[in-house]
Amino acid sequence: DFSVSLPITSKDELGDLANSIETLATELSYLKEQRNEFLASISHELRTPLTYIKGYADIVSKRNLSDEERNKYLNIIKEETDRLTGLIKELFDLAQMDQNTFVIEKERIQLSPFLKKLEEKITRAFEQEFKLSCEPNIEVIADPVKLEQILINLLDNARKYSAKGSTVKLEAWKNRNSTHIVIADNGKGIPEKDLPYIFNRFYRVEKSRTRSLGGTGLGLAIVQELVHAHGGEITVTSIEHHGTRFEIIFKGE
Numbered sequence: 394d395f396s397v398s399l400p401i402t403s404k405d406e407l408g409d410l411a412n413s414i415e416t417l418a419t420e421l422s423y424l425k426e427q428r429n430e431f432l433a434s435i436s437h438e439l440r441t442p443l444t445y446i447k448g449y450a451d452i453v454s455k456r457n458l459s460d461e462e463r464n465k466y467l468n469i470i471k472e473e474t475d476r477l478t479g480l481i482k483e484l485f486d487l488a489q490m491d492q493n494t495f496v497i498e499k500e501r502i503q504l505s506p507f508l509k510k511l512e513e514k515i516t517r518a519f520e521q522e523f524k525l526s527c528e529p530n531i532e533v534i535a536d537p538v539k540l541e542q543i544l545i546n547l548l549d550n551a552r553k554y555s556a557k558g559s560t561v562k563l564e565a566w567k568n569r570n571s572t573h574i575v576i577a578d579n580g581k582g583i584p585e586k587d588l589p590y591i592f593n594r595f596y597r598v599e600k601s602r603t604r605s606l607g608g609t610g611l612g613l614a615i616v617q618e619l620v621h622a623h624g625g626e627i628t629v630t631s632i633e634h635h636g637t638r639f640e641i642i643f644k645g646e
């Protein structure tokens with residue numbers, strides 16, 4: 394327990410010191426609380442898929458099932474295993490970021506061909522229309538693997554939280570001192586009250602619905618850390634039932 398009581402209220406150096414220690418103690422106990430919450434979320438998120446896997450494995454091994462039923466249950470087992478694998482990868486990424494052992498290998502990237510290639514790759518994978526518009530000859534200094542990870546995360550969300558067949562916009566342009574990349578969808582949007590929290594670890598707007606879409610609530614936390622690691626910023630605007638727009642800004646290029 395970090396709580397301390399320092400009954401020193403004098404306005405001299407000792408008083409200042411007492412104030413500093415008190416502030417530090419509050420900060421430490423907040424961090425401790427956050428860490429506990431994070432660990433509780435991790436154990437919950439790991440346990441849920443394991444419960445499904447164990448449950449369906451029991452059914453498949455014990456009951457006499459039709460081929461169709463067995464395949465259905467085996468598919469659930471496979472999906473939940475994929476979910477666990479994804480979750481562990483995301484947790485590993487975050488742990489590396491927390492320890493600053495995360496390596497960013499920056500290089501000069503021509504955005505237009507980079508985004509074109511990404512668009513082709515994900516149009517095939519996601520079965521979703523993307524509308525790409527990128528000013529010619531703009532460059533960013535970034536890690537191409539991490540930039541792809543950022544954009545795929547945002548584009549995947551845009552697809553997950555939009556109606557099938559709707560168009561997702563991917564735009565890039567350059568201002569005098571900054572490069573901007575926007576991902577915008579016409580999907581279900583995010584309620585205003587949730588907007589301040591969506592970059593928090595494990596935060597999901599609708600827990601059960603987003604789980605069925607494969608969501609862990611870690612994607613945007615990772616995206617934000619990756620953007621910050623590049624010295625960039627990410628902002629979001631959203632209108633419920635109309636759509637969501639994420640903007641990434643890389644400065645000083």
Ligand code: ADP
Nearest residue numbers: 550551554597598603608609610611612613637
């Ligand atoms: P998840 O893995 O659940 O998608 P994220 O961290 O990527 O987690 O996103 C956090 C939450 O923000 C999501 O659960 C979802 O509720 C909301 N969200 C993110 N992107 C969008 C979007 N494009 N449209 C609507 N809601 C979104």
